[in-house]
Amino acid sequence: MKDSPGLHFKTYVLIFLMVLFAPVGNILLSKGMKQIGSAKDWAPADMLPILAKILASPYIWLGIACLLAFFVAYMLVLTWADYSYVQPASAFSYAVVAFLSYFLLGEVVPPLRWAGIAVICLGVLVVGRTPPRTTERI
């Protein structure tokens, strides 16, 4: 199939939804896990109470809901676009997650980390200038 404006448009819309839902989901998961806390020695006996807390956390469930929305958008776009295109193109979510962690969770984001995320986004731009599909359906 040839590339067309319609193919590019629906690809960009679904990648936008991926870039929105994945960071929000990760922020919610982080909030939930910071409330629950880390296991002391990661022994199997310590894991059950933590698993129970995970299953009882509304932040975790909201995070899972956001990641499921991300997953649906991801599944749809993969039916026509290459995996090696979609995966890098969705990396803008790294910048979004850093902004959200700074503003919503109050995390300290060092300048070197911002620089690293900017370089990741540069890599995304390089990948984004390649066509969505380079192979025929299998």
Added chain:
Amino acid sequence: MREFFFLFMVIVAGTGGELCVTRAMKVVGEVHDFRPAALVRFVFRAMRVGWMWIGIGMMTLAFFSLLAMLSIENVSLVVPLTALSYAAGATGALLFLHERISPQRWLGVLIVCVGVTLVWLSRR
């Protein structure tokens, strides 16, 4: 040490799971009808493909490893670190999905990996 283990699981199981899901999606075919009923039928069709279940199992393992990482480190560090899966993903797409990956895409993946290294160096 435990951070390395969980990061390894997030990357390997996550990338493996995504490759399996991609393979399943290519079997199901391209979506043309975006009405809700058609999308539900599409999901049920996808669930009948074995690769989908293998992929979901691996992604579940990666998910719980991610939760463990998030209980230890900040999300602004953990999530960019998972971009290490780009190198694994591109290699897997080449070998497992037989996608042609242009030199420009490889260059992009390489730049992403440099960014991940900088993010890792920002860890206190």
